[in-house]
Amino acid sequence: MKRAMWILWPSFLVGGMAEGIFFSMLDPSDLNLFGQPLELSRNAIYTIGFFLFWALGALSSALTCWLQQGANTAGAADG
C-alpha cells in the first residue's frame, strides 16, 4: 500500500501539471488521432487526457521504484 501511494501520488501531482500546461497551449478540438479528428467533447478529452498523463507519471514512478531496488533483489519474490 505504501508503495502504491509512492507511485500514485507524485504521478497525480505531475499529471495535473502536465494537463494544465498541455491543454492551456493546445485546443483539444484541434487534436487528431491516427489522422482522424477526435469526435469527443472537450470535457471528455480533458478527462481522458488527465488520466493518460496520470498513468504515464505512474509508470515512470513505478519504474523508478523498481529500479531502485537494485539488481540483486529485482525479481525476488516480495521485492
Next chain:
Amino acid sequence: MDCRVKAGSAAARARKPAGTAVDAGGETETSLYEVRQKIYPRAVHGWFARWRLVLVLATQLIFYGLPWLTWNARPAVLFDLAARKFYIFGLVLWPQDFIFLTGLLVISALSLFLFTAVAGRLFCGYACPQTVYTEIFMWIEHKVEGDRLQRMRLDRGPAGAAWFGRKTLKHGLWIAIALWTGFTFVGYFTPIRVLASEVAAWSLGPWETFWILFYSFATYGNAGWMREQVCKYMCPYARFQSAMFDRDTLTITYDAQRGEPRGARSRSADRARLGVGDCVDCGICVQVCPTGIDIRKGLQYECIGCAACIDGCNQVMDKMGYGRGLIRYSTQNAVAAKQDARYMWRRVLRLRTLIYGALLLGIVAALLGALYLRTPLKVDVIRDRAALARETRDGMIENVYRLQIMNTSEHARRLTIGASGAPGLQVIAAQPVAVAGATTRMVTVTVRANPADVKRGSYDIRFHVADLDDAGLRVDEKSRFFMR
C-alpha cells in the same frame, strides 16, 4: 529513501492486528502509509482557535459562494474549459492570455515563500484546504461522537447499535459535505445554476458526474480518514518549507528555559523551592495536536503551525496563575536572546524577505501593467493561399485575406478595416464589422490596387482594425500584398 516497505513495519502489523488497543493514546490502525496511531485530537478553545474558525468560515464562504455570484448576466467566476474562456469578474481570459495565469501561479508561489520566511507555516495552520476540511469534519465528529474520551471509548467498545448509529450519522454528514464540495468544485467549470438544475432533473452529464464524485471522494478521504497523514507523507510543501526557514522565522516554540524541568505540582506549590520550571507536564499540548507530536521536543516537520498547543497551554497557565506564552509563536533568535515581539518585528526585514518581497512586487506590478495595457481586440490575418493575386474585369489587382477578429471584452464592437503599405489600396468588405462580446469572427476582406499606381512586386502592408465607438482602440496587423 527507498521504495521497499520496511520489513519491520510489516512485522509490527502482524504483531498488532488492526483495532487492538495499545496505549492510552488510542489504537493502531493499518493505514495507507504505516502503522498509524489513530489521533484523537482534543478540542481546544482560545485566541488562535477562534482565528482558525474565522478563516475556515471565510475561505468556505468564498469557495461555496463564489460560483453563485452573477456578473453581466453570467457567473462572476467561471473557468469555462469547454469554451476555453476564463471569466473572472470583469475579466475574460482567452488561451492567448496564458501568460497571466502563469504570472498568477508565480505570484502565489512567491507569496507562499515570503509568508513562510516571515511567519512559518501560517498557511498550513489556517488556510490550507486540508486543514480547513479536517477542521470541519472534526467538528462534526465532535458533535456526533462526543469529546476525545467519549470517542476513544466508542471506538474501543463493542460495535453495538449505538456505535452503528453514531458512525452512520457521522459518515452520512461527512459524505453530504463532501458531495456539496464536489458539486461546488465542478460549479467552477460549468455554470453552477445549470449544474444544479441538471442534478435536480437527474440529467447530469457523465463527465460532470464523474468529477463531482471524484472530488467528493478526495474530500471525504482526505478530511475524514487521512488527515494529518496528508501533511506528513503527501504534502511536498511540508518537505521543502525548511529551505525557506531561517533563525528569524516565526514558529511555534516551547520555551524550554522557562518550562524545564517539567513536573506535576499543586497550584499553591512554590516553584523555586521544588526546583521545577513552568511546565506542569499535563500533556494538553500533545492531546490537542492534530498531527500528534510533542512540541516540547522542539520544532518538527510534522508541526503545521496551527497553534492549538498554544491555546491549550495558555488555558493551563491561566489556571495555574502563571504567565502565558510557555508555548508561543517566536523565532529561534528571539528565544535565544530572550527578546520580545518588538525585536522580532525589527528582524522581519532581512535580506531573504527583502528579495522575496522585491520579486513579488516586481511581478505584481508587471502583471497589473500588462493587464491594464491589454488590448481587448486581437486580429490574425490569413492570406488566401489559393491565388496570390487576381485581375478584375476593369484591370485592378486583388488579393484576398481572411481576418480572424477576437473581441476579448464583453461588449459588442463595430469595427472598421483599413489597409496601408502601397499607394491607393482599397479595402472591400461589408463595413462596419459587428463583433459580439467575447466572441471571434472570421471576415473575408479583399484588398484592391490599381496597376497604374502600384508597380509589380510584393508589398508589406498593414491592416488597421479600429473601433468606431472607441477612438483609442486600433490594432495593426502585418501581411503581404502581391501585384502580379
